[in-house]
Amino acid sequence: MSRAVIVKDGRSDWRIVNMSDSNRVSAFAAGELRWYLAMVGGFELGFADAVDDTPSIVIGLRSDICPSEADLLPAPAKGFDGFSLAITPNRVVIAGDNDRGVLYGAYELLERVGCRWFYPTMDPADPEVVPRLDSIELEFGTYAVASPIPIRICNASSFFFDIDPIAMKKQLDVAMKARYNGMGWQCDHRTPVGDQYRELVEAGVIEAIQKRGMMLHGPAHSFPHFLPNELFDEHPEWFGMKDGERVKQEIGGRQFCWSNAEARKVFVDNAERFVLESPAISIFCTLAYDGGPACECPKCAKSTPGDLVFQLLNELIERLQVSAPHVMVETSGGYNPVHEPPQATKAHDKLRVVWAHWGRAHDIGFDDPRYGWLDNLETWRKAAKGGLTLCMYYTDNFATPWISAPYERVIEGDRRYILDKGVDAIYMLMWPKGYWWTHSLNHYLAGRC
Numbered sequence: 001m002s003r004a005v006i007v008k009d010g011r012s013d014w015r016i017v018n019m020s021d022s023n024r025v026s027a028f029a030a031g032e033l034r035w036y037l038a039m040v041g042g043f044e045l046g047f048a049d050a051v052d053d054t055p056s057i058v059i060g061l062r063s064d065i066c067p068s069e070a071d072l073l074p075a076p077a078k079g080f081d082g083f084s085l086a087i088t089p090n091r092v093v094i095a096g097d098n099d100r101g102v103l104y105g106a107y108e109l110l111e112r113v114g115c116r117w118f119y120p121t122m123d124p125a126d127p128e129v130v131p132r133l134d135s136i137e138l139e140f141g142t143y144a145v146a147s148p149i150p151i152r153i154c155n156a157s158s159f160f161f162d163i164d165p166i167a168m169k170k171q172l173d174v175a176m177k178a179r180y181n182g183m184g185w186q187c188d189h190r191t192p193v194g195d196q197y198r199e200l201v202e203a204g205v206i207e208a209i210q211k212r213g214m215m216l217h218g219p220a221h222s223f224p225h226f227l228p229n230e231l232f233d234e235h236p237e238w239f240g241m242k243d244g245e246r247v248k249q250e251i252g253g254r255q256f257c258w259s260n261a262e263a264r265k266v267f268v269d270n271a272e273r274f275v276l277e278s279p280a281i282s283i284f285c286t287l288a289y290d291g292g293p294a295c296e297c298p299k300c301a302k303s304t305p306g307d308l309v310f311q312l313l314n315e316l317i318e319r320l321q322v323s324a325p326h327v328m329v330e331t332s333g334g335y336n337p338v339h340e341p342p343q344a345t346k347a348h349d350k351l352r353v354v355w356a357h358w359g360r361a362h363d364i365g366f367d368d369p370r371y372g373w374l375d376n377l378e379t380w381r382k383a384a385k386g387g388l389t390l391c392m393y394y395t396d397n398f399a400t401p402w403i404s405a406p407y408e409r410v411i412e413g414d415r416r417y418i419l420d421k422g423v424d425a426i427y428m429l430m431w432p433k434g435y436w437w438t439h440s441l442n443h444y445l446a447g448r449c
């Protein structure tokens with residue numbers, strides 16, 4: 001016999017031992033394992049506190065696994081959020097290098113018995129794939145894997161603008177199952193951003209993110225939340241100039257006046273307050289309001305949008321280094337109105353850049369010398385001292401054609417570039433509302449990069 005038999009003819013004498021039961025993510029992972037194995041095999045495994053001779057699935061952080069069980073494990077794989085599996089006649093050991101790794105390990109085991117999660121379960125006609133089996137058997141062996149990319153953000157359609165907690169929970173659930181480790185949130189512009197965060201807390205979305213050990217990235221296009229248009233009447237000089245007149249940050253308007261030191265200070269004050277009141281934010285990514293050109297005032301015109309936005313973000317980082325040093329800070333590059341990198345301003349060592357090629361044709365990967373924006377990408381990569389996040393449009397339909405060729409070739413080429421250059425983050429835009437099912441295979445593949 002070369003297989004561990006967990007369930008036979010709908011019965012089992014196996015149980016689950018969670019060795020990291022004080023860890024919230026490990027507890028969630030053990031629950032997921034029990035829930036899905038019960039659906040597959042028609043038998044709910046019990047939990048036990050400690051190992052003995054009883055056949056057991058042992059799960060937890062590698063550092064918590066007791067020596068007798070840890071001896072079964074292979075060496076950890078090099079990388080991030082890794083896990084190891086060992087399968088023997090009376091033991092299955094799932095050991096995470098960190099808490100996310102524990103949960104990925106549980107999903108790996110469930111995929112080995114036939115579960116598949118290619119898309120969020122938002123259509124009753126397209127449920128998750130969970131086989132019903134008389135017996136659950138697992139091949140003996142050991143396995144260790146880890147992602148070469150530290151940050152893998154899923155920016156799902158439900159995380160844009162309006163807050164729909166049910167859709168958000170379904171989409172973050174499938175993102176974690178596809179090995180993403182963070183959710184990207186694009187706030188709405190009509191409601192104060194702090195109120196939106198509190199709504200996410202009250203709706204249980206933040207809890208759903210945290211119990212999986214995921215990061216929250218955002219609130220993306222949000223400069224007007226931190227320098228509100230409501231201040232325009234009192235301080236028009238803080239706002240952007242268009243054709244000689246100061247105007248608000250709105251369609252047809254301009255970005256605020258990034259060369260105005262008072263405006264920058266108000267922005268930094270408000271941004272800091274938001275970060276301190278929103279503890280689930282791991283990557284504070286704040287971007288200019290979408291689609292607005294930069295201020296044209298004489299002072300701004302002497303510099304470049306890239307220089308001015310780096311100056312603003314450098315000041316923000318200096319502040320957050322004191323009050324919230326664990327939070328990563330990011331803004332956009334390559335994306336209007338900051339298409340070109342700064343000429344004179346040096347980025348703070350901690351400044352991250354999210355680089356996006358809006359309207360990219362997905363015919364060749366970033367590793368191909370014929371890729372048209374390669375020079376711009378390389379310049380930004382070198383300018384982004386704190387790390388580069390590549391915004392990817394493989395899985396959305398608002399920046400790319402609705403019907404397009406398979407993206408596997410470009411995913412492969414991009415991945416070669418990412419690994420070769422040590423790019424540390426990907427950011428995947430996914431599923432426009434109502435069309436979540438298109439490009440779901442791309443989402444699945446890209447998460448495993």
Ligand SMILES: [Zn+2]
Pocket residue numbers: 240241256257258259260295296297298299300301
């Ligand atoms: Zn200006």
